[in-house]
Amino acid sequence: MRRADVSRPIGVFDSGLGGLTVFKALSRRLPGEDLVYFGDTAHVPYGSKSAAEVERCSLAAARFLMGKHIKALVVACNTSSALALPRLRRELPVPVMGVIEPGARAAALASRGGKVGVIGTEATVLSGAYPEALRRALPGAKIKAAACPLFVPLVEEGWWGGPVALETARRYLSPMKRFGADTLILGCTHYPLLKGVIGRVMGPGVRLVDSAVEASKEAARQLEAMGLRRVAASRRGRWSFYASDAPRRVLRLARRWLGTGELRVELANLP
Numbered sequence: 001m002r003r004a005d006v007s008r009p010i011g012v013f014d015s016g017l018g019g020l021t022v023f024k025a026l027s028r029r030l031p032g033e034d035l036v037y038f039g040d041t042a043h044v045p046y047g048s049k050s051a052a053e054v055e056r057c058s059l060a061a062a063r064f065l066m067g068k069h070i071k072a073l074v075v076a077c078n079t080s081s082a083l084a085l086p087r088l089r090r091e092l093p094v095p096v097m098g099v100i101e102p103g104a105r106a107a108a109l110a111s112r113g114g115k116v117g118v119i120g121t122e123a124t125v126l127s128g129a130y131p132e133a134l135r136r137a138l139p140g141a142k143i144k145a146a147a148c149p150l151f152v153p154l155v156e157e158g159w160w161g162g163p164v165a166l167e168t169a170r171r172y173l174s175p176m177k178r179f180g181a182d183t184l185i186l187g188c189t190h191y192p193l194l195k196g197v198i199g200r201v202m203g204p205g206v207r208l209v210d211s212a213v214e215a216s217k218e219a220a221r222q223l224e225a226m227g228l229r230r231v232a233a234s235r236r237g238r239w240s241f242y243a244s245d246a247p248r249r250v251l252r253l254a255r256r257w258l259g260t261g262e263l264r265v266e267l268a269n270l271p
C-alpha cells in the first residue's frame with residue numbers, strides 16, 4: 001500500500017448498532033483518524049444466522065466500505081469476526097482486523113487461574129472461535145463458553161441496568177459462576193454496555209475483558225506497524241455513519257452511545 005493511503009478513513013462494520021462500542025473505543029484511541037461506520041441494520045441479528053449467511057452479509061458490508069476508499073477494515077461484530085474473517089482477509093485488498101484474537105490475548109494476560117469464560121451470540125459460541133484463540137494464547141486454559149441471546153435486545157432497548165437486566169444476567173451467568181471463571185470475555189458488541197450488571201453478578205474477583213477496547217488497542221498497534229497510522233496531533237477525525245435500514249433508529253442510539261448530537265446517519269443502498 002502506498003504512503004499516501006494513510007489519510008484514508010478506517011472502515012468499521014457491525015451487524016447493527018452494537019459496533020458503536022468498538023467505534024467509540026477506536027475514536028478515543030485514534031482521534032485524528034477519519035472513521036466510516038456501517039451498520040447492517042437490514043440483516044441484524046447475525047448472531048442467530050447460519051455461517052454461510054453471516055459470511056455473505058459480512059462480505060457485502062465490507063464491499064460497501066471498500067467503496068468509501070478505506071485503508072483498513074475493523075470488523076467490530078464478534079459474530080462476523082468468528083465466522084467471516086478468513087474470507088474477508090482473502091478477498092479484500094486492505095488489512096482486516098477482528099475482535100476475537102485481541103480479546104483472547106487480553107484474557108490470557110488477565111487470567112490468574114487459567115479458567116476463562118466467554119459469552120457471546122449463539123453463532124459466535126457455536127463457531128468455537130474464542131476457545132480456539134484462547135487455547136493458542138493460553139495453552140492448558142480451562143474454557144467455558146455460553147450464549148446470552150437476550151442481552152442484545154436488552155441493550156438496544158436501553159435497559160443497561162435495573163432488575164430485568166440483573167435477573168437476565170443472573171440466569172445466564174450462574175453456570176459460569178459454578179464453573180469458577182476467573183476471567184470473562186464479553187464476546188459481543190453489546191455486552192460492554194452491561195458491564196455493570198455482569199460485574200455485579202460475577203463478583204469483584206472476576207476480570208471482565210471488553211473485546212471492544214482490546215480490538216481498538218490492537219487496531220492502533222497494527223496500523224502503526226504497517227505505517228498506516230495517521231498521526232496529526234491537532235486534527236480531529238471526521239466520522240460518517242451508514243446503515244442498510246432504519247437510519248433514524250441508528251441515529252438515535254448513536255447519539256446516546258457516543259454522547260454527541262452532531263451526527264448524521266445515511267441510508268446505504270447495498271446491492
Ligand code: DGL
Nearest residue numbers: 015045046047078079189
Ligand atoms: N454484533 C453482534 C456480535 O457482536 C451482536 C448482534 C447480532 O447478533 O447481530 O456478535
